[in-house]
Amino acid sequence: MGKQIYKMTVNGQVKEVMAEPRELLIYVLREKLDLTGPHVGCETSHCGACTVEMNGMSVKSCTVFAAQADGAEITTIEGLGDPDGLHVLQEAFKEHHGLQCGYCTPGMITRAHRLLQENPNPTEVEVRMGIAGNLCRCTGYQNIVKSILAAAAQINAAKEAAE
Amino acid sequence: MNDLTPPTREERSAKLKGLGTSRKRVEDARFTQGKGNYVDDIKLPGMLHGDFVRSPYGHARIKSVNIDAAMALPGVIAVLQAKDLEPLSLHWMPTLAGDKQMVLADGKVLFQGQEVAFVVAEDRYIAADAVELVEVEYEELPVVVDPFKALAPDAPVLREDLEAGADGAHGPRRHHNHIFLWEEGDKAATEQVIDSAEVVAEEMICYQRVHPCPLETCGSVASMDKVNGKLTLYGTFQAPHVVRTVASLLSGIEEHNIRVVSPDIGGGFGNKVGVYPGYVCSIVASIVTGRPVKFIEDRMDNLMTTAFARDYWMKGRISATKDGKITALHAHVTADHGAFDACADPTKFPAGFFHICTGSYDIPVAYCGVDGVYTNKAPGGVAYRCSFRVTEAAYFIERMIEVLAMELNMDAAELRRINFIKKDQFPYHSALGWEYDSGDYHTAWDKALEAVDYAGLRKEQAARVEAFKRGETRKLLGIGLCHFTEIVGAGPVKNCDILGMGMFDSCEIRIHPTGSAIARLGTISQGQGHATTFAQILATEIGIPADSITIEEGDTDTAPYGLGTYGSRSTPVAGAATAMAGRKIRAKAQMIAAYLLEVHDDDVEFDVDRFVVKGAPERFKTMAEIAYASYNQAIPGVEPGLEAVSYYDPPNMTYPFGAYVCVMEIDVDTGTHEVRQFYALDDCGTRINPMVIEGQVHGGLTEALAIAMGQEIAYDEMGNVKTGTLMDFFLPTAVETPHYTTDFTETPSPHHPIGAKGVGESPNVGGVPAFSNAVHDAFRAFGLRQSNMPHDHWRIWKIANDLGLHD
Ligand code: FES
Ligand code: FES
Numbered sequence: 014m015g016k017q018i019y020k021m022t023v024n025g026q027v028k029e030v031m032a033e034p035r036e037l038l039i040y041v042l043r044e045k046l047d048l049t050g051p052h053v054g055c056e057t058s059h060c061g062a063c064t065v066e067m068n069g070m071s072v073k074s075c076t077v078f079a080a081q082a083d084g085a086e087i088t089t090i091e092g093l094g095d096p097d098g099l100h101v102l103q104e105a106f107k108e109h110h111g112l113q114c115g116y117c118t119p120g121m122i123t124r125a126h127r128l129l130q131e132n133p134n135p136t137e138v139e140v141r142m143g144i145a146g147n148l149c150r151c152t153g154y155q156n157i158v159k160s161i162l163a164a165a166a167q168i169n170a171a172k173e174a175a176e
Numbered sequence: 177m178n179d180l181t182p183p184t185r186e187e188r189s190a191k192l193k194g195l196g197t198s199r200k201r202v203e204d205a206r207f208t209q210g211k212g213n214y215v216d217d218i219k220l221p222g223m224l225h226g227d228f229v230r231s232p233y234g235h236a237r238i239k240s241v242n243i244d245a246a247m248a249l250p251g252v253i254a255v256l257q258a259k260d261l262e263p264l265s266l267h268w269m270p271t272l273a274g275d276k277q278m279v280l281a282d283g284k285v286l287f288q289g290q291e292v293a294f295v296v297a298e299d300r301y302i303a304a305d306a307v308e309l310v311e312v313e314y315e316e317l318p319v320v321v322d323p324f325k326a327l328a329p330d331a332p333v334l335r336e337d338l339e340a341g342a343d344g345a346h347g348p349r350r351h352h353n354h355i356f357l358w359e360e361g362d363k364a365a366t367e368q369v370i371d372s373a374e375v376v377a378e379e380m381i382c383y384q385r386v387h388p389c390p391l392e393t394c395g396s397v398a399s400m401d402k403v404n405g406k407l408t409l410y411g412t413f414q415a416p417h418v419v420r421t422v423a424s425l426l427s428g429i430e431e432h433n434i435r436v437v438s439p440d441i442g443g444g445f446g447n448k449v450g451v452y453p454g455y456v457c458s459i460v461a462s463i464v465t466g467r468p469v470k471f472i473e474d475r476m477d478n479l480m481t482t483a484f485a486r487d488y489w490m491k492g493r494i495s496a497t498k499d500g501k502i503t504a505l506h507a508h509v510t511a512d513h514g515a516f517d518a519c520a521d522p523t524k525f526p527a528g529f530f531h532i533c534t535g536s537y538d539i540p541v542a543y544c545g546v547d548g549v550y551t552n553k554a555p556g557g558v559a560y561r562c563s564f565r566v567t568e569a570a571y572f573i574e575r576m577i578e579v580l581a582m583e584l585n586m587d588a589a590e591l592r593r594i595n596f597i598k599k600d601q602f603p604y605h606s607a608l609g610w611e612y613d614s615g616d617y618h619t620a621w622d623k624a625l626e627a628v629d630y631a632g633l634r635k636e637q638a639a640r641v642e643a644f645k646r647g648e649t650r651k652l653l654g655i656g657l658c659h660f661t662e663i664v665g666a667g668p669v670k671n672c673d674i675l676g677m678g679m680f681d682s683c684e685i686r687i688h689p690t691g692s693a694i695a696r697l698g699t700i701s702q703g704q705g706h707a708t709t710f711a712q713i714l715a716t717e718i719g720i721p722a723d724s725i726t727i728e729e730g731d732t733d734t735a736p737y738g739l740g741t742y743g744s745r746s747t748p749v750a751g752a753a754t755a756m757a758g759r760k761i762r763a764k765a766q767m768i769a770a771y772l773l774e775v776h777d778d779d780v781e782f783d784v785d786r787f788v789v790k791g792a793p794e795r796f797k798t799m800a801e802i803a804y805a806s807y808n809q810a811i812p813g814v815e816p817g818l819e820a821v822s823y824y825d826p827p828n829m830t831y832p833f834g835a836y837v838c839v840m841e842i843d844v845d846t847g848t849h850e851v852r853q854f855y856a857l858d859d860c861g862t863r864i865n866p867m868v869i870e871g872q873v874h875g876g877l878t879e880a881l882a883i884a885m886g887q888e889i890a891y892d893e894m895g896n897v898k899t900g901t902l903m904d905f906f907l908p909t910a911v912e913t914p915h916y917t918t919d920f921t922e923t924p925s926p927h928h929p930i931g932a933k934g935v936g937e938s939p940n941v942g943g944v945p946a947f948s949n950a951v952h953d954a955f956r957a958f959g960l961r962q963s964n965m966p967h968d969h970w971r972i973w974k975i976a977n978d979l980g981l982h983d
Contacts, residue, residue: 036301044299049217050210052442054391055475059902062391090210103208107200110871114702115207116391116442122208141910148902150391150443153874154910 019083023048024092034080038072039063041079042089050090050119054148061147064120065089071127073146090119093126102126102164111160113151121147125161135165188784193723194716195930198867201708202723203701212440215395218410220468223397224253226458227303228477229293229310231285234321234552234895235332236314238281238292246295246309251302253465255310256294256457258282266460269426272450272674273526274345275355275517276337277555279453284317286334286515287554288895289480294457296469319895323489323512323549326353334515334550345517346526346548355517355548360531361608366543369504373495377583381575382964383568385487385512385553385889387479388560389907390702392442394482395472396455398462406433407462411455413438413730414448415740417698418674420732422451427459438730444702445879446558447483449520449740476900483520484553484889485560487512488530488568492576500584502595505607507533507544507572512551519557521564522672522679528564529663531608535573536617536661536833537595542607552895561879561940563664563745570660574945578657578952579961587634588953589625592659593618603926610663612831613925615859620921621659624835624857627919630655633839641957650845656838656950660942664934665748665830674739680825681749682736683757685714687818689807691800692724695757698738699750700730704936705868706746710754712864713930717758718765719785719799736821747864747934748925753824755929760820764806768818769797771811830925830933834858836942840950844981847973849885849951851914856942859921861933873918873939880943882908884951886968906966955979 016031023046030045037056042048042065054060056075063075066088094100102122105111112118121144128135128143135143140161141154149157183191193199206212243255258280261267268276281292293310297303318332325331333352343349346356370376396411407429413419416436424431441448454471461469473482489510495503511527513519521528527546534542559565577595581588596617597604604612625631637653644652669678682698695714699706706729711722729735738750762782769787770777773795780787787802789795797805805811806818839853856873863869886906890898899905924931944965951967952960958979963971976982 033301040300043216048210049214052214052392053216053472054393055902057475057901057903060391060475060907090208094209099205099208103205106208107204110201110867112204112207113705113871113875114391114441114443115203115212116214118207118212119210141913145909145911148391148907148909150389150445150879150907151875152871153876153878153916154913155874155916156871158910 019079021082021085021087023087024089030079032079034078036079038074038077038079038082042074048089048091052116052119054116059148061124062117062120064124064147066123066127071124090123093122101167105160105164105167109156109160109163111152111157117147117149121149121157125164129165129168133165134169137162185784192715192719192721192785194712195862195864197712197865199708199712199722199865201705203705203707214392214440214442215397215410215412216472218397218439220397220399223468223470224296224298224461224465225300225303226294226296226461226469226471227300227307228291228454229295229307229312231281231288231290231292233285233314233316234288234319235286235317235334237284237317239313239315241293242311243293245311246306249302249306249309251298252295252306253298254296254461255306256280256461261460264460266426266456269451269456271516271518271555273517273519273521274523277516277518279456287552288897289477289554291453294461296461296465319552319893321551321553321891321893321895323510323551326549326551327351334552353550355513355550356526357545357547358526359545361543362541363543365541366504366506369541370493370495370506373503374498375583376493376495377576377580378493379576379579379962381490381492381572381962383486383488383490383571384965385484386560386883386887387484387889387905388445388447388558389479389905390443390445390447393473393475393478394448394452394454395470396458397468397470398458399468400462400466402466406435407459408435408437409459410437410439412441412448414444414700414702416700416730416732417737418677418740419451421677423459426456436732438700441700441702445561446485446520448702449558450483450518450556452482475902479889479905480897480900481554482556483558484514484556485558486568490568490572492572494576494580496580496584500586500591500594502537502539505534505539505542509546511546511548512553513548513557514551514553514555516555517548518555520559522666523674523676524671525564528559528566530565530569532566532610532661532663533569533573534606534608535570536597536659538597538601539607544608553891561876562937563662563666566662567941567944570941571945571948574658574660574949575962578949582956582961588657589630592657593621596621611828612661613828613927614923615661615831615833616921616923617659617833620833620835620857620859623919623921624837624855628837628839628853628855650843652842652844652954654840654842654950654954656840656946656948656953658836658942658946658949659833660938660945661831661833662938662941663829663831664937665745665826668827669825677739678825679739680823681738681745681753682821682823683750683753684736684821685757685761685819687720687761687803689804691720691803693720694726694728695754696728696735697750697754698736699740699746704746704872709865709868710751713751713754714758717755718761719782745934747932748830748928749824749826751932752826752929753822756824757820757822760822761818764814764818765799765802767814768802768806768811772797772805827927830861830928832858832860832933832935832938834938834942836946838946838950840954842951842954842972844976847969847971847976849972854914855917855919856939857919857921858935858938859923860935860938861922861924861928862931863920863922864932869935870918872936874916876937876939877916877943878908878913880940881913881947882906884944884947884965884967886966888966
C-alpha cells in the first residue's frame with residue numbers, strides 16, 4: 014500500500030499529510046499532526062475518546078481512514094477555545110467538575126460542542142442520549158451532564174443578550 | 177470599607193482555599209484543552225514501537241516459533257522471544273504475590289492472550305503486520321477454567337515449573353494447582369457456635385471475574401541512554417517508585433541510574449499497580465536496540481491479559497439467635513487466581529484484607545479461609561477500585577445479612593441495626609483481628625433510611641407485590657440496602673509491605689523566599705485531583721494559599737520515595753505525610769517569627785496565615801514574611817531555608833463507612849431494570865474537598881453499577897475470553913447511569929493528623945451490594961435467596977422464569 018498525500022483542513026488550517034490509505038484518522042491526527050488531544054480508548058468505535066468533528070458531524074476518528082478524510086474539514090479539541098481563554102464548554106467542565114482523569118474529556122467536549130449545535134437547548138435526557146457514544150470511567154456522567162447543561166444555558170443567555 | 181481595612185480572619189481563611197473548600201481543580205485547564213500528557217502522547221527521537229504475538233490458546237505447548245518472515249518485513253527491527261530474555265534472567269519475573277510469571281512464553285502458554293513474542297518495528301502498523309507474520313506451532317493441552325475442577329485429583333498440571341509438593345510463598349500447597357490456604361480467626365469455636373445455633377443461613381456467593389478497564393490502557397516508553405547508562409521509563413504506573421526498585425532488581429541497573437516517570441494517567445482503578453510483560457519487554461528492547469521503545473496495549477490486550485479483579489467463590493455460614501443477634505460467621509473462599517499468582521496485595525496478605533468480612537457488625541466469633549487456585553486464565557487479582565479484596569468482603573457480608581434476614585423472616589434494615597458495632601465500642605477489635613478506628617453506624621443508618629422514607633418504600637413495595645399477584649403490573653420494586661465498612665490506607669509498615677517495601681508514603685515541601693511553595697509526594701494521581709487537594713491540606717497547615725502551592729508527583733528523580741496510589745491510600749498515608757511535613761515547616765516558622773517579633777518561641781501562635789504574639793494579634797508576621805526572612809536574614813541558631821520532608825508510617829488503617837440505598841424497578845418480562853433512586857451517604861472522616869469527594873462517589877457508584885448489572889470477564893470451556901472487547905464487556909453510558917444523591921456524616925479518624933479516611937473506593941465497595949441487593953430484594957417475596965452477578969437482562973429474566981413468574 015503506497016503512501017499518498019491527503020489534504021485536510023484541521024482547526025482552520027490546511028494540512029497535507031503523507032499516509033497510507035489504511036491509516037486511521039486518529040493516527041494521522043496524533044502521530045502526524047501532533048494533535049494529541051483526541052485519545053484512543055478502544056479503536057472499535059465504542060468509547061468516543063477519539064471523537065472529532067468532520068464536515069460538521071461528530072465522528073470517531075479511530076474508525077475513519079485517512080483516505081476518507083481527504084478534503085475534509087476537521088475540528089479537534091485543540092480547535093476549541095484558545096490559549097488565553099477556555100471555550101464556554103471547557104470552562105463549564107472545570108466549574109462543575111465534569112472531569113477527573115481527563116482522558117475522555119477532549120472527546121466528550123468535542124461531542125458536546127456538536128450536540129449543542131444540533132440541539133441548542135437540550136433536556137437532561139437529550140444530553141444523556143446525545144453523549145451516549147462517549148464513555149467515561151471516572152465521573153459517573155452526572156457532572157458531565159451538569160456541565161453541558163450549564164454551558165448551553167450560558168451560550169443561550171449570551172445569544173439573547175446579543176439580540 | 178476602604179482598601180486599607182485589614183482582612184478579617186474569615187477573609188484570610190477563605191483566601192487559603194484550605195480544608196473543606198470545594199476548590200476548583202487546577203488540573204482541568206490543561207485537560208479540557210487536550211493538553212494532558214499521557215504515556216501515548218510521549219514521542220522521543222528515533223522511538224520504536226512494540227507489539228505482542230499472543231497465544232490463541234488457553235493451554236498449549238509451544239513446538240516452534242519462526243520469525244523469519246516477520247524479520248524480513250521492512251521496518252522490523254527485532255523479534256524477542258523467551259530465549260532472548262533468558263541470558264538476562266528476564267524471561268520470568270517475580271509477581272507482587274511472591275509467585276513468578278512468564279514475561280514471554282517459556283515452552284508453554286497458560287492463558288489465552290499470553291505474551292509469546294515481542295515485535296519491535298519502526299511504527300505501529302509495521303509492528304502489527306509483523307505480528308501476523310510470526311509463525312508459532314502449538315500443541316494444545318487440556319484447559320481448566322473452573323477453580324473447583326482445577327483441584328480435582330486428575331486435573332491437568334498447569335504450572336510445570338513448580339516443584340511437586342513443594343511449599344509456595346504462603347505455605348503448603350496441597351495439590352498441583354493449589355497456591356495457598358490462608359486462614360484467619362478461630363475455626364473450631366466458630367463451627368461450634370454455628371452447629372448449635374438457633375438459626376443458621378448458608379449460601380454460596382460468587383463475585384465474578386471483572387476488569388478495571390480504565391479508559392486509557394496500560395503502556396510504557398523505555399529509553400536506555402547507552403552513553404550515560406541511564407534508563408528512563410515512562411508509563412502508566414500507580415506506584416512509580418516501586419517500579420523503579422523492581423526494575424533495578426530485575427535488570428541489575430543501579431537504582432540511581434533509573435528514572436521512572438508516571439505522566440498523566442487516564443484512570444487506574446487498580447489496573448496500573450502491577451508490572452506487566454509489556455513494560456519489561458519495552459525496557460529490554462530499548463537496551464537491545466539502543467533506541468526508545470514504546471508499548472501501548474490495545475483494548476483487547478488490556479481486557480484479556482492485564483489485571484482482572486475478583487473471581488471469588490465465597491461460601492458463607494452465619495448464625496443468629498431467634499431474635500436476630502448474630503452469633504458467628506464462617507467464610508470459605510475458593511479464589512481463582514489464573515495462571516500466575518500476580519495479586520496486588522500487601523505481601524503478607526495473599527487474600528488481601530478479605531478478613532474485614534465481618535463488616536459493620538459486632539460478631540463475637542468468626543473464621544475465614546481462602547484457597548488460592550491456578551486456572552488457565554489471565555493473572556491479576558487487583559484491587560479494582562477497592563482496597564485489597566475489601567469489595568469481595570463487603571459484598572459477601574452484605575449478601576449474607578440479606579439471606580439471614582430471609583431465614584429469620586425479618587426486615588433487613590432492622591437486622592443490620594441490631595447488629596451494628598455501637599459508637600461507644602470504638603476502637604473496636606473485630607473477631608478477625610482488625611482494630612476499627614472510629615465510626616457511628618447507627619446515626620448514618622438512621623439518616624439514610626429517613627432520607628429515602630424507608631418505611632414508605634416498604635409499604636409501596638408490599639402494595640406492588642399484591643398488585644403483581646393480581647395481574648395489574650409486571651414490574652417489581654427492589655430496595656437494595658448496604659452498610660459497608662472499608663479498610664483503607666495501607667498501611668502500617670510493621671505488617672504491610674509489597675515485596676519487602678514498607679507501605680509508608682512521603683511528602684517533601686519547599687517554601688520559596690517569596691512565600692509560595694512546591695510539594696512533592698510519593699503518590700500519583702489518576703484523576704483523583706491530588707494537585708488540587710494536597711495543596712488544600714497544606715494551605716491549612718502552613719497558611720500559604722493553595723493557589724500558591726505546586727504539587728508534583730510521579731517523577732522518581734525528584735519526588736520522595738512512596739508506595740503509590742491505590743487502595744484509597746493517598747489521603748490516609750500521603751495526605752498524612754503532607755500534614756506532618758507542613759507541621760515541621762510550621763515549627764520552624766514559629767521560631768523565625770518569634771525571633772522577628774522579639775519574643776519567646778512560646779509567646780507566638782499560629783493564626784490562619786501568620787504567627788501572632790499571644791494576646792497582641794496586631795503584632796504578627798505572615799508566612800510570606802517568615803519565608804523571606806528564612807532565606808535572607810541570619811537568625812541565630814536557625815539554619816537558613818524553609819523545607820521539610822516527612823515519611824509517614826500510619827499507626828493503623830482508616831475505616832471509612834457508608835449507608836447506601838438503591839431503589840430499583842424491575843420488569844419481570846424483559847429482565848430490564850431502572851434505578852429510580854440511589855442515595856449514598858459516605859463517612860470518610862474529615863472532608864478535604866467536598867466537590868472532589870462527590871465526584872469520586874459518582875464515579876465509584878457507576879463502576880459498581882457496571883459490575884453488579886453487567887460486567888464480566890467470561891471464559892468458555894476452551895479457555896477463550898468471551899468478553900474481550902467493549903462490545904461484550906459492559907461499561908455504562910450516560911443513558912444507563914442513574915442520577916445519584918450524595919450525603920455524608922463526618923466521623924474523623926482519631927489517629928490521622930487531619931482525621932481524613934479516604935473515599936475513592938468506598939462507593940464501589942458499597943455500591944455493588946446495594947445494586948445487587950436491590951435485584952434480590954425485588955424477588956424476595958417470591959423466595960429468591962441468591963443469584964449471581966452480573967444481573968444483566970437475561971439473568972434477571974432467568975430469575976423470574978425460574979421462580980415461575982412467567983407462567
Ligand atoms: S478509540 Fe475511537 S471510539 Fe474508542
Ligand atoms: S474523566 Fe476519566 S474517563 Fe472521563
